[in-house]
Every structure is written in structure tokens, then in C-alpha cells.
Amino acid sequence: MLIYTIKRFFEMVIVFFLFLVISYLLFNAIPGNAFSSLLLNPLLPPEAYQKTIEAFGLDKPLYERVQLYIINFFKGDFGYSYTYYPRTPIDLIAERLPRTLMLFSIVNVIAFYTGFLVGKILAWRRGSKSETWITIGSVFSYTVFYPWFALMMLWFFGYKMDWFPLGKFLVPEKWYDSPYTSDEIFYTLIIFVTVSSFLLFLIFIFTRNIESLQNRRNVRFLGLISLFALAATYWTNGEAALKRFYAADIAYHMILPTFTVTLVAFAGTALLTRTTMMEVLKDDYILTARAKGLSQKRIRDRHAARTALLPVVTSFIFTIITIIDGSVLTESIFSWPGMGQLILEAVVQEDIPLAMASFSFIGILALIAHFIADVSYAFLDPRIRIKSEN
Amino acid sequence: MVESLLEVKNLSMHYDTLDGNVDAVKDISFTVKSGESFGLVGESGCGKTSVAMTLLQLQPDNSVITEGSIKLDGKELIGLSENELRKVRWDSVSIVFQGAMNAWNPVVKIGEQIREAMREHYPENSKQQNINKINELFKMVGLDESISERFPHELSGGMKQRAVIALALSCDPKLIIADEPTTALDVVIQDQILNEIKKVQDLLGLSLIYISHDIAVIAEMTDKIAVMYAGSIVEIGPTQEVFKSPKHSYTRALLDSTPSIRGEKKKLRSLDGEPPSLINKIDGCSFSPRCPTPTTQCKNQSIEMRLVKVGDDHFADQCCSGCVKNE
Ligand SMILES: Nc1ncnc2c1ncn2[C@@H]1O[C@H](COP(=O)(O)OP(=O)(O)O)[C@@H](O)[C@H]1O
Ligand SMILES: [Mg+2]
Numbered sequence: 001m002l003i004y005t006i007k008r009f010f011e012m013v014i015v016f017f018l019f020l021v022i023s024y025l026l027f028n029a030i031p032g033n034a035f036s037s038l039l040l041n042p043l044l045p046p047e048a049y050q051k052t053i054e055a056f057g058l059d060k061p062l063y064e065r066v067q068l069y070i071i072n073f074f075k076g077d078f079g080y081s082y083t084y085y086p087r088t089p090i091d092l093i094a095e096r097l098p099r100t101l102m103l104f105s106i107v108n109v110i111a112f113y114t115g116f117l118v119g120k121i122l123a124w125r126r127g128s129k130s131e132t133w134i135t136i137g138s139v140f141s142y143t144v145f146y147p148w149f150a151l152m153m154l155w156f157f158g159y160k161m162d163w164f165p166l167g168k169f170l171v172p173e174k175w176y177d178s179p180y181t182s183d184e185i186f187y188t189l190i191i192f193v194t195v196s197s198f199l200l201f202l203i204f205i206f207t208r209n210i211e212s213l214q215n216r217r218n219v220r221f222l223g224l225i226s227l228f229a230l231a232a233t234y235w236t237n238g239e240a241a242l243k244r245f246y247a248a249d250i251a252y253h254m255i256l257p258t259f260t261v262t263l264v265a266f267a268g269t270a271l272l273t274r275t276t277m278m279e280v281l282k283d284d285y286i287l288t289a290r291a292k293g294l295s296q297k298r299i300r301d302r303h304a305a306r307t308a309l310l311p312v313v314t315s316f317i318f319t320i321i322t323i324i325d326g327s328v329l330t331e332s333i334f335s336w337p338g339m340g341q342l343i344l345e346a347v348v349q350e351d352i353p354l355a356m357a358s359f360s361f362i363g364i365l366a367l368i369a370h371f372i373a374d375v376s377y378a379f380l381d382p383r384i385r386i387k388s389e390n
Numbered sequence: 391m392v393e394s395l396l397e398v399k400n401l402s403m404h405y406d407t408l409d410g411n412v413d414a415v416k417d418i419s420f421t422v423k424s425g426e427s428f429g430l431v432g433e434s435g436c437g438k439t440s441v442a443m444t445l446l447q448l449q450p451d452n453s454v455i456t457e458g459s460i461k462l463d464g465k466e467l468i469g470l471s472e473n474e475l476r477k478v479r480w481d482s483v484s485i486v487f488q489g490a491m492n493a494w495n496p497v498v499k500i501g502e503q504i505r506e507a508m509r510e511h512y513p514e515n516s517k518q519q520n521i522n523k524i525n526e527l528f529k530m531v532g533l534d535e536s537i538s539e540r541f542p543h544e545l546s547g548g549m550k551q552r553a554v555i556a557l558a559l560s561c562d563p564k565l566i567i568a569d570e571p572t573t574a575l576d577v578v579i580q581d582q583i584l585n586e587i588k589k590v591q592d593l594l595g596l597s598l599i600y601i602s603h604d605i606a607v608i609a610e611m612t613d614k615i616a617v618m619y620a621g622s623i624v625e626i627g628p629t630q631e632v633f634k635s636p637k638h639s640y641t642r643a644l645l646d647s648t649p650s651i652r653g654e655k656k657k658l659r660s661l662d663g664e665p666p667s668l669i670n671k672i673d674g675c676s677f678s679p680r681c682p683t684p685t686t687q688c689k690n691q692s693i694e695m696r697l698v699k700v701g702d703d704h705f706a707d708q709c710c711s712g713c714v715k716n717e
Contacts (some may be wrong), residue, residue, distance in 0.1 A: 211517040213509060284492035288557075291448055291487075292507040293479035296472070302506075303495050310497075382497055382541040 001385050005375050012371050017070070019363045024069050027356055028062065048080055069356075078357040083349045089357030092342060097361065098186040099169060100338030103254060104327050106193070107261045112316060115266035119273025119312075120305045126278065135274070142267035146326070150333045153260045164256040167335035170249050178246060185246045192234070199227055257334045265323070272315055277308035310381050317373040324366050339365075394421040395564055395597050396445070401458030403444050412668045414440035416621040416695075417457075422614075424564065427591060427598035429612035429629065431605050431644065433665055437621040438601045439488060442569045445599075446483055447475050463564070481511045484558040488570040488601075493554050494542035501538025504557050511561045527556040530593070531586050548579040555586060565597040572607070584611060605644045609633055617641045620666050620676040622695055627704030637706035640677050675709035 053059060060068070072078065078089040118134065125131045141149075158166040165171065170182055203223035210216040235244050280286065281304055289299045328340035335341075339358060346355035378384045403415040414437040422428045430438050443449040445460060447467065460467040462482060467475070487493055495503060501524055508520045515523075525535045531552040542550060551571065558566050568587060572580040588611060591598050600611045608615055609629060616626040617640060625638040636642045646659040663680040666672055674693050678684055697705040 209517070211505075211509060211515070211520065212513055214513065284487060284489055285495040287448065287487060288493040289495070291446060291479055291485050293476040293481065293510050294506065295476065295510075298506075302498075307495065307497055380497070382499075383543050 001378065004378055004385070008371060008374050012367050016364065016367055019367070020070055020073060020360060021066055023356065023359050023363065024066050027352060028065075044082065044085060048085060051079070073360065079353040081346075081354040082351040083345070083354065084351075089354045092354065093339070093357060093361050095183060096337065096339050096342045098183065098190055099336065100327060100331070100340060101365075102186060102190055102193075103257060103330075103336060103338065104324075106254065107258050107330075108265070108323060110258060111262040111265035112269055114262055115269025116273050116305070116309070116312060118266060119270040120277060120300065120308070122270065122274040123277035123281065123304070123308075124300050135271070138267040138270050140267075141264055142271060144264065146264055147329060147333060149264060150260050150330065153256065153263075154333065157256055157259075165253055167253075167333075169253045169336055170246075174249055175246065180243060180246060182246075182250070185243055185250060188240070188243055189247055189250065192231075196227065196231060199230075200224075203227070257330055257336060260334075261326075261330055265326075268319070269312060269316065273305075273308055273312050276311045277304055280304050280308045283307075310377070313373065313377050313380060317370060317377065320369045320373060321366055324362060324369075393424060395424040395426075395463060396422040396599075397459075397461040398445070399459045399461075401441070401444065401460065402456045403440060403449065403453055403458075404456065405440075405450070406452045406454055407669075410669045413621050413671075414453075414668060415444060418618075418623050420616055420623065420626060422565065422597050422599060424597050425595050426614060427600060427612045429608035429615040430599060430601045430618060431608045431615060432603065432618035434603050435665060435668075436618045437668070438603075438618060439569055441618075442485065442567050442599070442601055445567065446479055446485060448479075448485075476510075480507050480561045480563065482563055483565045483567065484561065484563040486554050486558050486566065486568040486571045489574055491547055491550050491574050493557075494550060496542055498541075499538065500540055500542065500545070500553055504538075504553075504560050507557065508560055524556065524560065527559050528553075530559075530590060531555050547575055548582065551575060551579075551583050552586060555583075555590065559590060559594070563596065565599065566591070567599045567601070569601045570603065573602075587611070604648070606648050617644065620672065621668055622676065622707070623697070624677065624695075624710065625704075625706040626697065627701065627706075631701060631704050635701070637700045637704070638677075638710045639681050639683055640710070641706075643680075643682065675707070677707075677710055681710065 058065070076090055081087055081089055081092060084092060118138070122131050122134055122138075154166060158164050175182070203220060207216050207219050207223070210219060234240050235247075286299060286303055289303045294302075327338070328344060330336065331338045331340035332344060339362060343355065343358045343362065345351070346358055398421070399419050401415055401418045402413075405412040405414055416437075418441060420428065430441065432438055440449065440453070444453075444455060445467075447470070449455075455468060458468065462478065467478065470478070494500065501521070504524050504527075505517075505520045508515060508523070512520075521538070524538055528535055528537060533549060533552050533556065537545065537549065537553060545553065554571070566587075571587070572583050575583060584607065587598070587600075590596070598611070600608060602608050612629050614627070615629045615632050616623045617632070617638065618624070619640050625632060625636065625641045632641060633645065636645055643659070643661040647661055659682075661680060661682075666676055666679070674689070675681075675695065678689060693709045696708050698708040700706045
């Protein structure tokens with residue numbers, strides 16, 4: 001498993017180099033000189049102009065420029081943003097990335113989990129009325145034109161019902177006299193979510209070895225309760241108590257985008273889970289599990305769904321890229337000022353340094369997501385795990 | 391007299407399909423005493439697996455039990471709820487399925503898959519108790535303890551099958567149903583597995599229902615035998631007796647088409663024709679179209695299939711019981 005992970009990691013690094021080179025060449029191939037916009041920008045002081053030419057070696061031949069680009073990349077030097085001068089792309093990305101990361105990971109975890117859950121139940125209730133209707137609903141949400149659907153959701157829940165804000169990630173009036181910047185709150189939120197997911201994971205890992213199913217369930221329930229208690233204590237004490245108000249504002253703004261993307265994105269997973277699980281249910285070991293006298297729930301979750309998960313994860317790995325693409329759309333529609341919007345802005349404004357830097361970071365993000373999915377797949381499928389050990 | 395452990399009476403079951411009803415089990419009765427091994431033999435498609443599944447109510451959703459009773463230790467199984475059946479499954483009766491090679495979930499360790507059954511039926515056992523028991527069972531069937539920590543794809547076919555036997559024994563059943571447990575294995579392994587089953591059955595004093603299309607294997611394994619044809623039992627009796635003097639011409643045909651390795655050389659006669667489709671209602675003797683030695687009685691469409699006594703504890707179908715002229 002370790003060797004497999006290391007191998008995958010090196011593959012990822014190689015792919016990343018290729019990605020850097022190719023993305024540079026692509027930008028290079030954009031018709032017209034990338035400088036024309038720079039030259040025409042009256043806001044740009046001459047020393048910045050000179051700096052940019054030097055930093056990117058724009059007067060040098062192509063291969064030297066690529067070399068320079070890669071070296072600069074690892075120095076974290078992307079020059080200056082044209083549109084946000086004198087801020088650097090890194091500075092801008094550091095501000096935007098947490099926002100995207102937060103929304104993106106929460107949305108996808110929820111969408112994937114919902115999809116898997118729904119698909120599992122659909123396969124299990126095969127032939128029932130509820131199965132038919134939910135399947136039809138899933139097919140609709142799988143095929144619906146996403147931007148239209150998102151706008152409809154925004155119109156209905158945001159405007160018509162006025163339950164949720166119409167985009168953005170905070171209400172500025174609430175933040176005028178805030179002692180914290182939104183970034184700080186975002187970091188707090190990210191750390192909070194990460195730590196609590198990790199604790200949840202630990203609870204499950206450590207209760208796996210409890211032999212009696214009854215006890216296992218009880219201990220897990222107890223663990224969950226104490227986790228909630230812990231979270232409550234955290235938000236009511238010390239500094240977090242002051243941050244709570246602002247964190248709640250951000251969380252409130254996340255509800256509608258999360259709900260909308262989940263509605264659209266769960267369907268693919270649900271339909272695939274349903275199909276693979278129906279295949280798995282025909283397998284002999286399901287019959288063995290029934291003959292062993294196991295409960296229906298255990299057969300469904302432990303045997304059928306566990307095996308059906310594998311192809312679903314594979315397909316998820318393949319769609320990670322489209323999910324990241326989709327985040328550009330989501331951020332535009334819900335005016336969520338994250339990486340997606342930043343890229344869009346940079347491209348439209350021909351802000352080349354910013355565009356290149358954001359593309360590289362999105363690339364890194366995609367590669368890391370891919371890497372994690374790959375490794376967890378190997379963890380889920382012992383046939384891969386064991387083979388890679390020998 | 392030994393108490394009979396399993397008592398099946400007039401069991402009938404059909405599958406509901408788009409083409410009509412497939413009568414897979416027709417009016418079947420037999421008993422298995424405790425410690426006894428009972429063989430069920432017949433061509434593939436005659437309904438053997440259907441009988442096995444019905445015994446534990448594991449049959450597919452499209453099947454309908456129309457009649458009959460299945461009594462285990464005097465307790466009626468038909469009509470029990472799913473939760474009541476779960477207590478009987480594996481605890482009293484375990485099954486080694488046809489194609490048992492695929493009986494293992496590919497992503498769960500062997501030991502865990504056995505412990506899972508034990509957790510269900512012995513909830514008060516500690517993990518260590520379960521592990522000790524599994525190790526004991528593995529020793530009995532000739533497997534190494536380390537197999538517990540392996541995944542199914544790491545084992546050979548024979549090892550998987552031995553592990554299945556250990557799995558079947560894990561909750562101390564009184565009866566094991568083995569449905570063609572060796573069909574997918576090569577001959578040498580097949581023999582080892584048969585010996586293994588025989589050994590543990592004697593050792594633990596279990597009852598066994600052994601299902602096979604191979605009458606030679608049944609001869610080796612069982613005390614009592616039932617021959618099935620097109621969903622019905624056509625001959626039933628003590629194995630030795632049936633082999634010595636088969637009364638139904640289908641039994642005779644099965645014996646004639648099986649080579650005997652140790653006995654004297656004889657000409658093999660294969661049985662022509664196909665078994666009848668189970669969808670169509672069969673009038674009269676179901677075997678008569680293929681019977682090599684038909685009598686006038688056979689063609690009589692109004693004669694009903696019914697077992698009649700032809701010897702000591704030996705019964706054969708009345709329409710064909712006269713067909714065999716023992717040379
Ligand atoms: N789920 C099912 N639906 C319809 N017909 C079935 C089903 N399962 C088995 N059958 C039919 O029932 C008959 C008996 O099958 P089976 O019990 O598997 O026979 P055997 O085990 O002796 O080979 C066969 O004709 C088979 O095609
Ligand atoms: Mg069969």
C-alpha cells in the first residue's frame with residue numbers, strides 16, 4: 001500500500017510537470033501578443049512593465065522561458081496581477097482558495113454520499129413505487145441544464161421565498177465592525193471541519209474491532225454525541241464564541257449552493273450505484289450472506305453496497321475534473337468569490353500572470369483530488385492493494 | 391429408532407415467469423435422520439437446487455411454494471417470518487452452494503466473513519473465542535490459521551472450498567446441505583474435498599444432504615438416495631439397495647451411463663433425448679418419452695406419478711417401476 005502510494009505520488013509529480021509545460025505553451029499560443037493588453041493598460045507603472053518582462057524572460061527563446069516559468073513557479077513567483085496591481089497572484093489565490101476549497105469539498109462530499117445512499121436504497125427497493133419515482137427524478141436531475149436549474153433555484157429560494165441570500169458569501173453590513181477578516185473565519189471553519197471529520201473517522205476506525213454489533217452501535221452513538229458536545233463547547237468558549245456569529249453568516253450563505261449542486265450532482269452517483277448494486281445483488285456471496293442469517297441491513301450495507309462502491313468511486317475519479325470545471329459555473333451563478341471566479345476574471349481581462357497562476361493551482365487541486373481518490377480506491381479494493389504490495 | 395431431523399412432506403414449488411409457471415419442485419417428500427447422509431441426484435435442471443433453496447426459504451423472489459411442509463426438529467419452517475428464519479439459517483442448517491468458489495465477498499477478509507456469521511448466532515462470544523473456534527475449524531479442514539487474514543482472491547479454488555466448509559461448520563449446525571460443492575474443481579481436489587466433508591460429518595455426527603448430478607459421487611457419500619427427474623422424486627431408498635437393484639428405468643439409465651473405475655468393464659450406455667420442459671404440464675409418466683424399455687403402461691396418459699413400495703424402505707414411481715427387467 002505504501003509503495004503504491006509512493007508510486008502514485010511520483011506519477012502525480014510527473015503529470016504535474018507536463019501540465020505546467022503544456023499550460024505554458026497553451027498560453028503562449030493565444031493569438032495576439034499577451035503584452036498588448038499589458039501595454040495598453042494605463043494603470044501599469046513602467047517599472048512593473050520592466051519587471052514583468054524580466055520575470056518571465058519575455059525577450060528570451062521559448063524553451064528558456066518555459067524553464068524560467070517552472071523555476072519561478074517553485075519560487076512562488078508569478079509576477080504581478082495586471083488587474084489587481086500591486087497584488088501578486090499568490091496573494092490573490094491565498095485569499096480565494098480557502099473559499100473554493102470549503103464550498104467545493106463540502107458540496108462534493110455531500111453530493112457523493114447522498115448519491116450513494118439513494119442509489120443503494122433504489123437498488124434494494126427494486127420494483128417498488130418509490131423506486132420508480134426517485135429514479136425518474138434522478139434521471140431528470142442528471143440531464144437537466146445546470147445553469148438554468150441553478151438560476152431557478154436561486155430565483156425560487158432566494159428571491160421568491162426569500163429563505164436564502166442571493167449569492168455572495170457574507171452580508172457586508174454585518175462585517176463592518178468585525179474584528180476578523182473573512183479569511184480568518186474561513187480558516188477557522190476549514191480547520192473545524194477538518195478536525196471534526198478526522199475525529200469522526202477515528203471513532204469509526206477504533207470501534208471496528210468491537211465484536212458485538214450491539215455494543216459497536218452503542219459506542220459509535222456515544223462517540224457521535226460526545227463529538228457534538230465537543231463542537232458545541234468549542235463554539236461557545238473563548239475566541240470561537242466571538243467568531244461564531246460571522247462563521248454562521250458564511251455557513252448560511254453556503255446552504256443554497258450546496259443544496260443546488262447536491263441536487264444536480266447526486267444523480268449520476270445514485271444511478272450508477274443503483275445499476276452496479278443490482279448486478280452485485282445477483283452474486284453468490286449475497287446468497288451466502290442471506291443463508292448465514294445476517295440481517296437485511298447488514299447484507300445491504302456490508303456486502304452489496306461495499307462492493308458496489310468500487311465502480312462508483314472509479315467513475316467519481318474520472319469526473320473530478322468536470323466537477324472542478326463546474327465549480328467555475330457554480331461560483332459565477334452564486335457570486336461566490338472563489339478560484340472559479342478569479343480564473344474567469346483573469347481570462348476575460350487577459351490578466352495573464354493571474355490566469356496562469358490560478359490554472360496551475362486548479363491543476364494542483366485536481367491532481368491532489370485525483371491522488372486521494374486513487375489511493376482510497378486502492379484502500380477499498382484489496383485486489384489492488386495486495387497486488388501492489390507484492 | 392432415530393428421530394428424523396428433517397421432514398419434508400408434499401413440497402411443491404414453481405417459478406412465476408413470463409412464459410408461464412416453471413414447476414421446479416413437484417410433490418416431494420423425504421426425511422433425513424440425524425447423523426444420516428442423504429443424496430439427491432438428477433440431471434442438471436431437474437430442480438435439485440430449487441429443493442435446497444426452498445428448505446431454507448432462500449428461493450428467489452419469483453418462486454411460489456404452493457403446498458407442503460418442511461419440519462426441522464419438529465418445527466415447521468414454511469410460513470415463518472424472515473426474522474425467525476434468520477435464526478434457523480446457519481444455526482441449524484448451513485448450505486455449501488453450487489459454485490461455492492464465489493461464496494466469498496471479494497473485499498472482505500475470510501476470517502471476518504466467518505466471524506460475521508458467528509456474531510449473528512453467538513452474540514455473547516468474545517472476539518478471541520470466535521478466532522479460536524475458526525482456527526480449530528481450519529485445522530479440521532486442513533487449512534492454515536493465517537487464511538483468516540487473507541482475502542478470497544489470494545486463495546486457490548480448493549482452499550476457498552475448504553474455507554467454505556469451515557464457514558458452514560462455524561455455528562454448529564445439525565444439518566449441512568451441500569449443493570454440488572465440487573463441480574467447479576478438478577478431480578484430485580474434488581476427491582480431497584469429498585473426503586473432507588465425509589470426515590467432518592462423521593466426526594461431528596452431522597446430517598448431510600448431498601446434491602450432485604454425478605451418481606458415482608453420491609454412492610460414495612450417502613446412506614440414502616433420492617433420484618430426481620423433472621421436478622419429482624422418481625426413486626428413493628437406501629443407497630446400496632438402489633445401486634444393487636434400481637427399480638426405475640431413469641435410475642438404471644443414470645447408473646449405466648456412469649463408468650465404474652474399480653468394477654468390471656462394461657459398455658456405457660448414454661441416455662438419449664432431453665428432459666422435458668418444466669413449463670408444460672406433463673401428463674402421465676414424465677420419463678416415458680426417453681424410457682429405453684417402455685411398457686404399454688408407460689404410454690397411459692392418465693396414470694399419475696406416485697411412489698410405491700418396491701423393497702425395504704425403497705420406493706419407486708409406479709408408472710416406471712415395472713420397466714426395469716433385471717437381467
Ligand atoms: N429464478 C428462476 N426463475 C425461473 N426459472 C428458474 C429459476 N431458477 C431456476 N429455474 C428453473 O427451474 C428448473 C430447476 O432448476 P434448478 O433447481 O437450478 O435445477 P438443478 O439444480 O437440478 O440444476 C430449471 O428448469 C431452471 O431453468
Ligand atoms: Mg443446481
